[in-house]
Amino acid sequence: MNKIKVADYLVQELNKLGIDDFFGLPGDYNFNILYAIGDNPNTNWVGCTNELNAGYAADGYARIKGYGALVTTYGVGELSAMNAIAGSFAENIPVIKIAGVPATKFIKNNTLIHHNFQNPDYYACERAFSNVVETTAYLDENNAKAEIDRILSVFIEKKRPVYIAIPMDVCLLEIENTPNIKQAETDSKSLNQAVEHAMKLINKSKFPLILGDVLVKRYQARQEFNELLVKTQFPVSNLLMGKGLIEATNPMYLGTFLSKYENINAHNALQDSDCVISVGVINSDLNTYRTGLPFKPDDFIEIQGIFTIIEHKKYENILMKDMLNALSKKIEARKIDLPEKKPSFAKTEAADNTKLSSKYIYPRLQEFLKPDDMIFVETGIIPHGFAPTRLPKNTEFNSQTLWGSIGWATAAAFGGQMAAKERRTILLTGEGSHQLTATEVSNMMHNKLKPIVIVFNNAGYTIERVLSNDPYDFFNEVIKWDYSKLPQVFDGEICVLQAKTNLEFDNALKQAKIEQKSKMCYIEIFTEKMDLPELTQKIIGHLQNSNSNQKNTVKT
DSSP states (O other), rough: OOOEHHHHHHHHHHHTOOOOOOEEETTTTTTTHHHHHHHHTEEEEEEEHHHHHHHHHHHHHHHHHHHEEEEEEHHHHHHHTTHHHHHHHHHOOOOOEEEEOOOHHHHHHTTTSSSEEEEEEOOHHHHTTSSSSSEEEEETTTTHHHHHHHHHOOOOHHHOOOOEEEEEHHHHHHOOOOOOOOOOOOOOOHHHHHHHHHHHHHHOSSSSSEETTTTTHHTTEEEEHHHHHHHHHOOEEEEGTTTSSSOOOTTEEEEETTTTBBBHHHHHHHHHHHEEEEEEOOOOOTTTTTTSSSSSSGEEEEEEEEEEEETEEEEEEHHHHHHHHHHHHHOOOOOOOOOOOOOOOOOOOOOSSSBBBBHHHHHHHHHHHTOOOOEEOOOOSSSHTTTTTOOOOOOOEEETTTTTTTHHHHHHHHHHHHTTTSSSOOOOOOOEHHHHHHGHHHHHHHHOOOEEEEEOOOOSHHHHHHHHHSSSSSGGGOOOGGGOOOOOOOSSEEEEEEEEHHHHHHHHHHHHHTTTTSEEEEEEEEEEEOOOOOOHHHHHHHHHHHHHHHHHHHHO
């Protein structure tokens, strides 16, 4: 049998999943892992400016390629990356967290060496990560091969982060190069029962409707989902996190669900449907604009990654793509009339010297987008402004709506473009969020990437301003930076632009469209402190009314 070193084996098998780039930082305990990455002709090491950024970058990479990998050193490095892995866990982003740990002799003797506590605990970090990953593995001289195969099997099936710790000496041990990594399979009996149940509900329904969301992407079922749309010709909508999943040109597309605030047709259709087929839905507050869905998914047909629920009955061990395939074969198309659809944003009027605001920014961005763009949108109010946008064909929309860790988008956009360098990447971020991870702009320049970075400068944490008792509370201020000078610190070619008026923004986008073909573009745009997209204004008004009613109820 062919022998292979443990670290080489892990890198080899991850590369088979499409992981060409490994993100992280070096540390003396992970050198043998880094050598394995460097020695593999198909893999590349991407050193980041800190471990948190590296985790976000791996997350962004996985959103585009399907899987991502993060490598840190023991203790100090891995705990710095923990928040990023938690976000990936929350949103079903398959990132493997690889920790290089001290040699086996130090672990067995409980020796006090650097990056440890005064009372050494070599398994403390693994226990910590066990709360934010699907499973963990701590390799030793006896279990290395079996544990790598097991953890990668879970990684593939669950589409969530996993954690693996590899002692320095174990990295160099030789094992059999005979992969035994299991692929998840559907239980045919469970599938047949679920399909039979679903078809009874669908056949008796008068107004069936499909609702798609982001887990369709995570479980790599986009093709099967689109085939279901074509076959059934049912009306279809998506939630915010699933934006871009459905082509805007689909005649049965109701547009993105924006609760009762905008695009009321989608809300009413979901409310009126007597058979909603929800696929990969994350039913969280910000994904449904704090009012929730106008139906309960498990009242009808809820298809998730590895199970299906129909009228509250759960059918286990059914892969999403297999359930969608089976339904496509059974369902007959119907002619269902839809209400007249309202366009997303009207075409912008000729730009003038009016002070820049959300009213102009988002409609103008809609016109700026082109097919195959990848868009990374920071958490906060920017997703509200962007949500009604009509996306061109094959546009990839990415946001961290559930976990909502500010700063994610800058580093994630870097990782995402590393995964698909040929596609144009657009980052939309607020200046407060950008400050957390802005150093990864240097990595964009170093790797000669050509994203378009748009930094919204409104002098503070605007989403916190609208949620706090006083918008001008001291803690909502952001330290002032001259963002136009920031790229000068870094090495590389870049086009820096600024805009304070509609005309300046229009000209900046026109110039960026040209400059981006050869270099990265960095645009700082200025708005008023309390400039809010219309959707944000409506949501805040709803929350204020709800809070007021609750207070009145308490008083009575």
